[in-house]
Amino acid sequence: MTRKPVTIHDVARRAGVSAGTVSRAMAGRPGVHEATRHRVLEAVEALRYTPNLAAQRLSTGKHLSIAVIVPFFTSAPVSARLNGAVSVLANSPYDLIIHSIQTPEQRDSCFQLIPHRRQADGVLIISLSPRDDHEVASLRRAAVPVVLIDSDHPSVTSLPRVVMDDVAGGRKATEYLLTLGHRRIGFVGDRTDNPFHFIWSRDRQLGYRQALEAAGLPPYSGLCGEGEPSRAGARSAARAILSTPDRPTAVVAANDTRAIGVLEAARELGLRVPEDLSVIGYDDIEIAELIGLTTIRQPLGASGQRGMQLLLDRLVGGAVEPVREVLPVELVARGTTAPPAR
Amino acid sequence: MTRKPVTIHDVARRAGVSAGTVSRAMAGRPGVHEATRHRVLEAVEALRYTPNLAAQRLSTGKHLSIAVIVPFFTSAPVSARLNGAVSVLANSPYDLIIHSIQTPEQRDSCFQLIPHRRQADGVLIISLSPRDDHEVASLRRAAVPVVLIDSDHPSVTSLPRVVMDDVAGGRKATEYLLTLGHRRIGFVGDRTDNPFHFIWSRDRQLGYRQALEAAGLPPYSGLCGEGEPSRAGARSAARAILSTPDRPTAVVAANDTRAIGVLEAARELGLRVPEDLSVIGYDDIEIAELIGLTTIRQPLGASGQRGMQLLLDRLVGGAVEPVREVLPVELVARGTTAPPAR
DNA sequence: CTGTTAGCGCCTTCAT
DNA sequence: ATGAAGGCGCTAACAG
Numbered sequence: 001m002t003r004k005p006v007t008i009h010d011v012a013r014r015a016g017v018s019a020g021t022v023s024r025a026m027a028g029r030p031g032v033h034e035a036t037r038h039r040v041l042e043a044v045e046a047l048r049y050t051p052n053l054a055a056q057r058l059s060t061g062k063h064l065s066i067a068v069i070v071p072f073f074t075s076a077p078v079s080a081r082l083n084g085a086v087s088v089l090a091n092s093p094y095d096l097i098i099h100s101i102q103t104p105e106q107r108d109s110c111f112q113l114i115p116h117r118r119q120a121d122g123v124l125i126i127s128l129s130p131r132d133d134h135e136v137a138s139l140r141r142a143a144v145p146v147v148l149i150d151s152d153h154p155s156v157t158s159l160p161r162v163v164m165d166d167v168a169g170g171r172k173a174t175e176y177l178l179t180l181g182h183r184r185i186g187f188v189g190d191r192t193d194n195p196f197h198f199i200w201s202r203d204r205q206l207g208y209r210q211a212l213e214a215a216g217l218p219p220y221s222g223l224c225g226e227g228e229p230s231r232a233g234a235r236s237a238a239r240a241i242l243s244t245p246d247r248p249t250a251v252v253a254a255n256d257t258r259a260i261g262v263l264e265a266a267r268e269l270g271l272r273v274p275e276d277l278s279v280i281g282y283d284d285i286e287i288a289e290l291i292g293l294t295t296i297r298q299p300l301g302a303s304g305q306r307g308m309q310l311l312l313d314r315l316v317g318g319a320v321e322p323v324r325e326v327l328p329v330e331l332v333a334r335g336t337t338a339p340p341a342r
Numbered sequence: 343m344t345r346k347p348v349t350i351h352d353v354a355r356r357a358g359v360s361a362g363t364v365s366r367a368m369a370g371r372p373g374v375h376e377a378t379r380h381r382v383l384e385a386v387e388a389l390r391y392t393p394n395l396a397a398q399r400l401s402t403g404k405h406l407s408i409a410v411i412v413p414f415f416t417s418a419p420v421s422a423r424l425n426g427a428v429s430v431l432a433n434s435p436y437d438l439i440i441h442s443i444q445t446p447e448q449r450d451s452c453f454q455l456i457p458h459r460r461q462a463d464g465v466l467i468i469s470l471s472p473r474d475d476h477e478v479a480s481l482r483r484a485a486v487p488v489v490l491i492d493s494d495h496p497s498v499t500s501l502p503r504v505v506m507d508d509v510a511g512g513r514k515a516t517e518y519l520l521t522l523g524h525r526r527i528g529f530v531g532d533r534t535d536n537p538f539h540f541i542w543s544r545d546r547q548l549g550y551r552q553a554l555e556a557a558g559l560p561p562y563s564g565l566c567g568e569g570e571p572s573r574a575g576a577r578s579a580a581r582a583i584l585s586t587p588d589r590p591t592a593v594v595a596a597n598d599t600r601a602i603g604v605l606e607a608a609r610e611l612g613l614r615v616p617e618d619l620s621v622i623g624y625d626d627i628e629i630a631e632l633i634g635l636t637t638i639r640q641p642l643g644a645s646g647q648r649g650m651q652l653l654l655d656r657l658v659g660g661a662v663e664p665v666r667e668v669l670p671v672e673l674v675a676r677g678t679t680a681p682p683a684r
Numbered sequence: 685c686t687g688t689t690a691g692c693g694c695c696t697t698c699a700t
Numbered sequence: 701a702t703g704a705a706g707g708c709g710c711t712a713a714c715a716g
Contacts, residue, residue, distance in 0.1 A: 005460055005485070007709060018687045023711055033685060050459040054399035055709035058692050063396065065439070074425045076418075083416045086442045095461075096440045097407070100428045117392040118347055119437075143347070260632060287629050290602060349693060360703045365695055375701055397693035400708050 006049045015043040026051070065095040066311065067120035069110050071128055071196060073100055076285040077255070077300050081126050081149060084304025092312065094121070101128065104195040111135060115142030122311045125151055126304070129199045130159075145314045149307035152199060152324075160314070160322045162307040166200050169296040169329040170207025173252045173280045176294075176331055178215050181339045182250040182278060185212065186241045188225045188234050188262055189254030198229075201254040204282060208252050220248070234261030235268075242269055242277070249340040250278035256288045256295055263291075263336070274338035284332055292335035299327050348389045357385040368393070407437040408653065409462035411452050413470055413538055415442060418627040419597070419642050423468050423491060426646025434654065436463070443470065446537040453477060457484030464653045467493055468646070471541045472501075487656040491649035494541060494666075502656070502664045504649045508542050511638040511671040512549025515594045515622045518636075518673055520557050523681045524592040524620060527554065528583045530567045530576050530604055531596030540571075543596040546624060550594050562590070576603030577610075584611055584619070591682035592620035598630045598637055605633075605678070616680035626674055634677035641669050 012019045017036060025032045025040040032040075043049070057063050066089065073079045089096055097120055101107045107128060115123045115138075122145045129151040130136045136155040139146050148161035177185050187208050190201030209219055225237030234253065241248065242265055253259035259281030263273060271277045281288055284297035306325060314320045354361045359378060367374050367382040374382075385391070399405050408431065415421045431438055439462055443449045449470060457465045457480075464487045471493040472478045478497040481488050490503035519527050529550050532543030551561055567579030576595065583590065584607055595601035601623030605615060613619045623630055626639035648667065656662045 005709090008711095009709085019710075020688075020712080021686055024686085027711090031685060036685080048458070050455075052400070052709050053459070053461045054396050054405065055692090056711080057396035058394070058400050058694090058708090059710045059712080061692075072425075073415075073428075074418075074421050076416075079416050079421050083414075083442070086415075086440065087444065090442070090444060090448070096442075098428065098438045098440050100425070100432070100438075102429065102432060106432070113392075116390070117395070119395045287632065290629065291632070347693090350695095351693085361694075362696075362704080363702055366702090369695090373701060378701075394693050397708090398695080400692090400710090401694045401696085403708075 005052065006047045008049070008051065010047055011040065011043045011049045014047060015039045063119060063121050064093050065097055065120045066122045066124060066308075067097045067099060067114050068124045068126065069099045069101060069114060069128060070126040071101040071107070073098075075257075076287075077283045077298075078127055080285075080300035081304035081307075084301035084306075085124060085126070085149070085308040086304075087301075088305050088308040088312070094312075101196070107196055112138065115139055115144065115146050118143050120144060122147070122315050124149065124307055124311055126307075127151060127198065127200075129153055129197055130155070131197050145311060147307050147311040147314075149303050150200065158322055158324060160310050160320070160324070162303050162310065162325045162327060164200070164298045164303065165326050165329055166203035167207040167210070169282060169298065170204035170252065171211045172207070172329065172331050173204075173282065173296050174208045174211035175215075176333070177250045177252070177278060177280065177337065178211060180250075180278065180337060182248075183217065183340075184220060184246065184248040184250070186220065186224065186238075186248035186251040187254070188227070188237050188241070188251055188258050190229050191226045194229065204252075204254050229258075231257050231261040231264070234258035235265045238262040238265035239268065242266065242271065249276075250280070250337070253279065253281050256281035256283045256285050256293060259293055259295065259336075260287070260291070263293075273336050275341055278337040278340070280337055288332075288334070294334045294337040295332050296329050297332045298329045303327055347394070348391050350391070350393065352389055353382065353385045353391050356389060357381045405461060405463050406435050407439055407462045408464045408466060408650075409439045409441060409456050410466045410468065411441045411443060411456060411470060412468040413443040413449070415440075417599075418629075419625050419640075420469055422627075422642035423646035423649075426643035426648075427466060427468070427491070427650040428646075429643075430647050430650040430654070436654075443538070449538055454480065457481055457486065457488050460485050462486060464489070464657050466491065466649055466653055468649070469493060469540065469542075471495055471539055472497070473539050487653060489649050489653040489656070491645050492542065500664050500666060502652050502662070502666075504645050504652065504667045504669060506542070506640045506645065507668050507671055508545035509549040509552070511624060511640065512546035512594065513553045514549070514671065514673050515546075515624065515638050516550045516553035517557075518675070519592040519594070519620060519622065519679065520553060522592075522620065522679060524590075525559065525682075526562060526588065526590040526592075528562065528566060528580075528590035528593040529596070530569070530579050530583070530593060530600050532571050533568045536571065546594075546596050571600075573599050573603040573606070576600035577607045580604040580607035581610065584608065584613065591618075592622070592679070595621065595623050598623035598625045598627050598635060601635055601637065601678075602629070602633070605635075615678050617683060620679040620682070622679055630674075630676070636676045636679040637674050638671050639674045640671045645669055 008019045025037040127150045130153040152163045227233030227237035281295035284295045288295045350361045367379045469492045472495045494505045569575030569579035623637035626637045630637045
């Protein structure tokens, strides 16, 4: 079944030319007689010749592929970003190699290996942030360009990246609740020291704190729940803070999935939404619209596209200066928020 | 920044051996003195040597990568399957090359190119079925093993594949409604001649018809809506069949997304669910549980895992005989179904 | 315009 | 146990 592959020499022989000419003809490079090119292409067709990519890569030093490091791409926001990135590649010669991170160990090994092993022309890292200066430095001296999406680090010696304005998002969400008249506002998010080193929850919480502070309100640290990064985790965290005597009248969730957990907790506790409790999510994934969840919308697909574009730019244009693009977010008011009952 | 890559010869020189020995030492093959191996590995470490994959591939003829052809992987079911497939690869040396299909043209070109160009050791095709015998034949004479997931074709000369029992699923959904006492049951699905040649909607509809027939009911062709493959499309299709004088008391949707469209249509028309209308979906994606949708659950992640496993089997074991594995589906009864009002 | 000649970096016999 | 040599398939530089 797997008969010997057709090589460039087979084509050359059939067309009555040399391998070099076949190479030139196929690459469409100038300096080949039109008739010759025609004969070559005919032979290619007849033999169903496909160049051996490995040989091509070895010879040219180009890989024509891009590696993407991405966590849990069943998560809707991540998969939306990935999809945006992929769509940019559709009309390019680059292949897309996916490295799906499912454990913290995988994260670490991918961060070390992928950018240094010479297998892709560029590396795109989605939603996974460098842990420390050391890791930033390691990425900077990578063998190929590295671009980050939804990933950041305060280090000055920085990498090109596309980030969401998570702090502003957390602030907007909280300010909206303040505008509605809420004063006791809780937050349900991720642990700062989560094993994958996700930073978005932390940043959104920071914005939340800023908004409270700006409003002259004390930080309600007792109202912040951290739990497993899932609906169930958010539900139990929410159950905890909603069971306190001075329960909050509103909750900011670090993402839509958690917001749904909060809604479930509210239902379990017999709290009506939005009459007894306002809930606001983050991401605006499809489900948010369906259940009428008020949320902060971030440009998921666009972030993927932009990041991939940055990477491609530096693949063709050589070294472009590092940039840090911040994408804006917006509030989408729906049915899970209302003024507090008096 | 991109200094000259370190090659196997650099390592060899530093370790005071030849390139061949380095190769053997690194591959952990026998016939290398322990002390030598140690020195080699030390040199590898010191030089941060990473073998050039392209060279390795060219030399060995193995690519250590698997190509996956997959449509719209933002769709929850597709991304769940893909995720299952990826997870199998986590502990293997294989890389995963993604070919995301976004247009019918891409579908066609990928079907022709990917399996024949010698770039991956195997090809996994998810949720995209061969269009005709010709395409089946083309896949069969591919240069590398090809495995299909959620993809099928009646052709006798078949390919190894993992399919869902969509016909049984459509039947089960319909039988459940019949059991509840419904007699006028509609169906909202995809067009048979959809451009991507998806077949699951057709098969589920077939099961639906079988169930009706078995119950001695005439085929309610007027109750079948076909629309754009989206929530909105399903909503307008549903609006049409729910506005007829003899409207159905229950609707089987070809997937959960469409079921949600049907629910929206019902709400618009002032029909209560499940009192005035029963709705049943298909897939059991996360959202189904959230909104309490009765649905048919299919093993999404498991199908991906199993398909990838089949592919790996045939990569190591050589030619295994073609199989057609059918994965079972089950009914998940939730809140959108009830006996019809009398 | 086209053929020839060297590698690209690695693996793999075949000697030693 | 190790070194030397040839080749994987292709491209690129250099002659003609």
